Amino acid sequence: MKLTKILTKKLTSFWLLSLAAVAFVFLLCAVMGFTQLTYTFQQQKVAELETMLVADYQQHGSNQFSTWLPPLLTAYKAVDFSLSQGPQVVYQFHHDQADTSKNSLTLYQSQLSHGKLLMSLTLPPPFSLHNLGWHELIILVIGFSSIGIFVRFGYGWYSRELDGIEQLAQRSKLILDGHLKQAADVPTNGKPRMINRAISKLLADLDDAHKERGRLDQFIRKDTFLDKQTQIGNPIFFQNRLDGLSHNQKMVAHGVLMLIEFDDVDLVEDQYGESGVKAMLSLTTEAITAALAQYTDSIFARRSYSQLVIIVPQLSQLEADQLAQRILKTCLALPFHGIGNPDNFLHLGCAFFKAADLQVQLIEEAEMALRAAQLQRVNNWFMYDKGALDEQIAKGSVRWRSFIENALVSKRFFTLQQAIVDSDNQTMHYEIFSRARDLQGNDVRATLFIPMANKCGLMPQIERQVLEQVLFRLMSYNLSVYSINLSLDSLTSRAFVRWLQSTLLEHRPLAARLIFEVSEDIIVKNQKNTSLLKTLDMLRKMGAKLAVDNVGQSVVGTHYIQEYHFDLVKLHRSIVRRVHQRSENQLFIRSLIGGLYRAEVKVIAEGVECFEEWQTLKILGVSAAQGDFLGQRSEI
Missing domain, CATH: 3.30.70.270 (Reverse transcriptase/Diguanylate cyclase domain)
Incomplete structure (x- = not known):
């Protein structure tokens, strides 16, 4: 977690800064104490020199200074020395090899023997005369090494102690992002442990509540739409x-x-x-x-x-x-x-x-x-004898396969679009539908060729051709968002999935403007199909949105909507038709929307054909809708 890692570094940096400040204060006090001690010691030596000068002057006068004073001044490291009696200089000493800067020299002047003599003595700073020996250097190295080891140990201790907080922060971030399952799977050794156990218990209770809500939704649907004796x-x-x-x-x-x-x-x-x-x-x-x-x-x-x-x-x-x-x-x-x-x-x-x-x-x-x-x-x-059948319906499987293959080769599949309108009557996105043309130029409905294409295994080729038209023709001259239906054969076809993945990687900005729709029946019946789930996860990571359509067509639970992170839910037209007259359908929609409360999932109605249906759906909380009342399908 980036934010909490920064917090850990800040705490550790503050601790290191505090430790460094304390060490600096101690070191400064030691230097000041050492300097003051050396100056005091130097003053004591100057006072002793004054005492000796006075005693010798009283006994022998100024005749004996040249005998004993030069070696003593040399031992004192004196730079200049002068002793005068009135205007007359009694004795003078100068050390020519002194390399100390004049700005750092210390001058001592004093009156001796009741003012008879005036002494002027210039000495270098006392602390500059001291050089560190090897044993002192060893002591310093050991001291600094000990401090480094202690700091490293302290940093490790801080990191270990704050690691539990990092895990709590990570779980909290996952919960805020809506990834409850991942938050529950995070290792449960966060600290403080009481808070970590509380989060784990709440996640377990929340998961059970979601499942119970799904079971309640399924019970409502069963009680509303299923026969109690036969189910x-x-x-x-x-x-x-x-x-x-x-x-x-x-x-x-x-x-x-x-x-x-x-x-x-x-x-x-x-x-x-x-x-x-x-x-x-x-x-x-x-x-x-x-x-x-x-x-x-x-x-x-x-x-x-x-x-x-x-x-x-x-x-x-x-x-x-x-x-x-x-x-x-x-x-x-x-x-x-x-x-x-x-x-x-x-x-x-x-x-x-x-x-x-x-x-x-x-x-x-x-x-x-x-x-x-x-x-x-x-x-x-x-x-019941109905008479002559539609010639297209009467085609055999072989003729249908030949027709579809020829249409793929000659690219006679084309697209229609229908607007999905939100509650403010603004176009949210467009859904793409496919059509085919025969050799005579007549349109062939999708309800005719899609079942045959599924039987012949040709749906991946058809949907690839439709996707190419959307990506490279429609999306190149406008900024609209488009939704496209994908069949089970396409979602589990390795060749189709590889092509789709490479295409989306090559045109990454377009992926954010695509919505891939999957039928509820496909999701419910293939929940253990790993290839299907990996494909859906790949599409979501590419930036595309996922929608589940035909919701309500079958009596099943709806827990999969949040489990597989769908962004949109499309109600089947059988739930939408005459919804203003059917309280059972209204109950189902209310239950579905209530189960998706706080989830970032929009509910869309399909097949709206009149004003009353649209008004009722908006009152129930449906986010958007499509249908002939809101806009018919148009060829692109």
Whole structure:
């Protein structure tokens, strides 16, 4: 931690400065004491010289000075000496080899023998006459070495003691940045230990609270959208998902709707009670769920007490026939007991739909097909005869693969964009959609070629071509932010990920203007896929934002949103449709936004089609939205 490391250095520097100041004061006092002592000693020697001069002058006069005075003055290191009696100089001495500067000499003048003699003596500073010996130098070296060792030991002690505070500061910084999991994984030997243990306990409680909030969100969604007996979608869930597949009551893609009805449920309940009915329905739903496992976008719900409903979008009629036969065969193979007529208790009605077919008409056709199957008085299924099919839907897999490969080679994929508008009606960013053109120049909808591209493993090539158009064409002449959907195949393709990583490294400033969207279904089903998680982490470190879309399409927990650090959450259109009339959907949105409180995650609504929906979403706290009401898709 940079800030706390600076604090540690400041504390250590202050301690070293204080120690140095104390040492300097002691050293200064020692020097002053030594200087004062030498001056006192020199004054004592001058006083002794004066005493000897007076005694000798009183006994012998001035005749004997030249005999004993020169050696004594030389021993004193005297520079100049003069002794005079009145105007007459009695004795004078000068040392020619003295190299001491005149500015540093000390002059002593005094009257001797009651003023009869005047002595003038010039001496060098007494401390300059002292030279350090080898034993004194050894003592100094040992002293300074001891101080250095002590300082080094003190610095190490400070560092060890403050290291615990560093860890506390590091954990606190991670918590403030929202990295709670990393803060919990930091070694727990911070000091003071009481504070460290308190932080660890609070992090554990917070993690448990987040999980509990996720479990509460999932419980709310289950209680709202799941049937309690079968744990599949209830009528509200079915209607939401059906609305999500339609626009202005018209279907937006092709597929099949199936109604499954049990004729003798009342007899089973009379004989075995509610538990018998629950066991029968549970066996059936488990078998059908296993049969639908390969259809990732399929919808399975309980429409009424004795009726189940299945919707499989983007399925050809031939595949729909095969699926109906497989479901009926699977259900009839179950060990049902208590059925009044085992040969006539289960019927399946199918209605194939195309884009622009009316939703109400689709349900009527499925019910008519169900009635036709029941009129045959045997366990059977019936497909409503709709007439001629769309030529594009009827294409086989081989023809679709050939079409997609040719479109990739000739670069006949192009992009559309739709604005995402915030609550102030300002454009936040644009979402990119892909289209293809056939050889006749007709547009091919993404709902047609994407399922086939997934089956053929060509989605990474398509999404790479779309990304190249966005990076090198769109982003070169404007500063807008763009969001792009990525499939599971692309996110787990090594070649695609390497290309994307090198491209973003080469154009690093553009990465901050990209938002990569991943479906909730992909995240929930691949939470243990390390390659997927590494790719998402790489995109985030490159500076791009991450969004999870289709939230609310399935009944799952939402704890993954903060766990994988998503920046945006996009509500599925089935939650948004008629939200102003559906309190259950409003409850889900409130619960989701409440769970993301204090997290830097924005919630975006998808598929807003009227003013009432947008107003309700803003009241609920949704940050932004997209849809035909706010702006239609436009070719770039």
